Amino acid sequence: MNNAKTILTGDRPTGQLHLGHFAGSLRQRVALQHDNQQYILIADLQGLTDNGNSPQKVAGNIPEVMADYLAVGIDPTKTVVCLQSALPALAELTLLYMNIVTVARVERNPTVKSEITQKGFSRSLPVGFMTYPISQAADITAFQADLIPVGDDQLPMIEQTNEIVHKMNSLTGQPLLRHCQALLSKTGRLPGIDGKAKMSKSLGNTLTLSASEEDIHQAVCAMYTDPNHLRVNDPGQVDGNVVFSYLDAFHPDAEKVSAMKAHYLRGGLGDRACKDELEGCLQALLAPIRSRRNAFIQDKGQLLALLRHGSEQAQNVTQQTLVQVKRGLGLPVMF
Amino acid sequence: MNNAKTILTGDRPTGQLHLGHFAGSLRQRVALQHDNQQYILIADLQGLTDNGNSPQKVAGNIPEVMADYLAVGIDPTKTVVCLQSALPALAELTLLYMNIVTVARVERNPTVKSEITQKGFSRSLPVGFMTYPISQAADITAFQADLIPVGDDQLPMIEQTNEIVHKMNSLTGQPLLRHCQALLSKTGRLPGIDGKAKMSKSLGNTLTLSASEEDIHQAVCAMYTDPNHLRVNDPGQVDGNVVFSYLDAFHPDAEKVSAMKAHYLRGGLGDRACKDELEGCLQALLAPIRSRRNAFIQDKGQLLALLRHGSEQAQNVTQQTLVQVKRGLGLPVMF
Incomplete structure (x- = not known):
């Protein structure tokens, strides 16, 4: 593993994965898993940020997405597949980072802005949705990921993350967190079968795996x-x-x-x-x-067992980062 | 313990406690600890919401506040004294609740509004400060507290908490979380020695313990x-x-x-x-x-050991609530 990178990607479990995911991301992950330390996060907490009133939709799709990964060739002995809500360090880092990011800064995020319009939130915008870039920064930094495969619409997230890395490292006077880089996909976004720019379950223009x-x-x-x-x-x-x-x-x-x-x-x-x-x-x-x-989908217990195993591995890594950040801030690490 | 209540109070460790704390809260806690299940939270995470750039101030005051408690007669065999940042369930519940509270709702909180003005935040308002009522709701509900001793300026926090309790219980279809009640202090707020309405370290008008x-x-x-x-x-x-x-x-x-x-x-x-x-x-x-x-302050190691012991007890209670909430939402509980 010379020049091996630590890579983090993930999906919100709000539906089965489809050909758009396969073309834009999944097959790249299958290729990347051989020569890199790759983590894949099933981002159930992020899924809840705009599904707060339908948690069963998010929860029910966790095994579906796990089955999708295994089906396309993600190998759990090579890639650590883990569940966001199983990793408390991610929530703890999110809360710590929230104190060094201003409301004005999150309101300025162009990706979040356009998603707010697209989802028609206006006054009903959930706090969790407005602040999810901070949660993403917690995910990325907790894994000390240096390479984040994204579409170009996600570049503001990388920028926000690196701002937090910079601020936390200057605050603690130590290079505790790693700066990350976007790995832009070579293939453009796959259009829906109806010709619409985005393949999306809600538009009914997808082909699931x-x-x-x-x-x-x-x-x-x-x-x-x-x-x-x-x-x-x-x-x-x-x-x-x-x-x-x-x-x-x-x-x-x-x-x-x-x-x-x-x-x-x-x-x-x-x-x-x-x-x-x-x-x-x-x-x-x-x-x-x-x-x-x-x-795979016949045995959801087995899918969750595999996910638990990956989450245990992820727990070690993310907990270590949390402990370093707490120590850097001078907070007691009790247990 | 007939009619025993579960009580939660706490302090932000941003300075030593003073006579104002003693008159308004500490001596009441000493009295309440005999016939109730009382938890006291050293709220270091909340202290960071407006001290994001000076974490050492918050961290350094944790043993000071613990010494204050013991000095006034808080008995760690009767009252569970614990550290907010040591309890991951609090951060995890906060993130879950953020998805069912709108930005408009937190912006409307009168206590937060007046604090924002008082602290002169305007555009530099940290996300963590704007959202701290959600974090307080997580604290209160995690301990299943039913009685919260507060001043009347804190009533909006109790209201916000009960809204979240109501919403989470209807969402899960189970009475998972307990509604809470304010226990208003009989004594009014102690003025500063200069006659200003509030005793505050930054105004230099306090007498510490x-x-x-x-x-x-x-x-x-x-x-x-x-x-x-x-x-x-x-x-x-x-x-x-x-x-x-x-x-x-x-x-x-x-x-x-x-x-x-x-x-x-x-x-x-x-x-x-x-x-x-x-x-x-x-x-x-x-x-x-x-x-x-x-x-007490001679032996900070001993103070932190006592705080660790209390945090372990609090860990059991808060973790149990988190597991119930996760199960209620249908999320997997992995370990």
């Missing part, structure tokens, strides 16, 4: 292409054409996709043929994931 | 009386006269104080005589406290 053969078939049939490409021989548009975005994201043969694009652009390649190609590729990708997932 | 004989003498000499009572034979004012406020608060013989007031009002009783009476009474009150305190 447990999608059946028929689900996949239906989704590809319904997929948004070029609405002006009426006859096969007409030239078609590739930009904004979801079928080609998906072929780019999932087809194993990039040269073939490139040739198809050229053909489509000049005319003569029909949507049906493209969709057939994509469907074959998605069926091949998802069949083994679905079958593994079906097996 | 460790005050020396000479400190007490000086303080009584400097004490604010009736500025218009120029000659002994003039009628004097008792209202707003700090000497009489202190005689009311500390003199063991209420009848004698009553007679002195009548005499002072009609004229003929000098400030000197009143101050002598008060000084005698304060010297008698504080001499044994000072001497016990001096002995």
Whole structure:
């Protein structure tokens, strides 16, 4: 493990994971787990920040997300998968950091601002949602993570975290916390099957990792292409054409996709043929994931046992950071 | 222990405790500890909410406050004295409650509003300070306290706590958390020796419990009386006269104080005589406290060991509440 990095990622367990997660993050995590110390946090507490009134939704999806991880190839002997609410150090660090971050600063966070609008919170904004970037900073620093795979919409979180690292290190006069860096995903965000920019369960435009053969078939049939490409021989548009975005994201043969694009652009390649190609590729990708997932989800007790084992490992690391921070601040460490 | 109540009080360790604490709270706690289950929280985390940049001030005062408690007669075999930062369940419950309290609600808290003005925070308001009522609700509910001795300025905190209790109990469909009641102090707030409404270290108008004989003498000499009572034979004012406020608060013989007031009002009783009476009474009150305190503060290791023992007892209680809340929300309890 030369040049090995400590990597933290995670997901809010508010639904099953889908192809968007797979393309943007999960397959990268499977690759990263071999040469790095990787932690994956099932962020149930963060899931509750905008689901305070439906905790059962968050709780119920914890084993679902764990099954998704195992199904795509996250190996619990290589990656530590752990549960946020099982790690008290994360809550304790969050409260400590809240004293060195101003209300004005969290209100200025552009990601939180746009999410508040998007979720229509206005006056009903929960305190936990407004302050979740501080909680994320606690997560990242507790694991002493130095590399955080994120989309570019999450860069303000990294910035906020490093501000807290800087402030806490100057306050204690010791380099207790590690600065972190974003690892930006090479693939852009996968669009929804309807062509909307974001794949999201609430928009009903996703394909979950447990999608059946028929689900996949239906989704590809319904997929948004070029609405002006009426006859096969007409030239078609590739930009904004979801079928080609998906072929780019999932087809194993990039040269073939490139040739198809050229053909489509000049005319003569029909949507049906493209969709057939994509469907074959998605069926091949998802069949083994679905079958593994079906097996894992049968035994939720076993999924939680694996999660407990990972959380025990994470407990050691995060507790150590908490103790260092408390000592740095001069607070007694009692037990 | 028939009709025994569970009582929670506490102090922020931001300085030594003083006569104001003694009159308004400490001696009541000494009385309450015999027939109730009393917990006292040294609220270091809350102390940090407006001392984020000077943690050593908070940390350094933890043993000082513990010594104050023991000196006035808090008995650690009767009262559980514990440290807020040693109890992770308090931080964890705080984060859970933050998801069911809106930003608008905490911004509306009148106590926090007036403290924000008083401390001159404006744009530099720390997140932890704005949200500390949620943290207090976590403290109160974690101990399942039903009686909270407070001044009337703290009533909004009790109201906020009961809102959270109500919401959490309806959310989980179980009466997991106990509603609490304020126990309002019979004695009003003790004024500073300069006549200002509040005794406060930053105003330099306090007498700490460790005050020396000479400190007490000086303080009584400097004490604010009736500025218009120029000659002994003039009628004097008792209202707003700090000497009489202190005689009311500390003199063991209420009848004698009553007679002195009548005499002072009609004229003929000098400030000197009143101050002598008060000084005698304060010297008698504080001499044994000072001497016990001096002995305790010699051994900070022993003070912290006592605090650790109390924190272990508190850990059991608060952890149990956290587990109940997690189960109520459906969250896994891993270890």
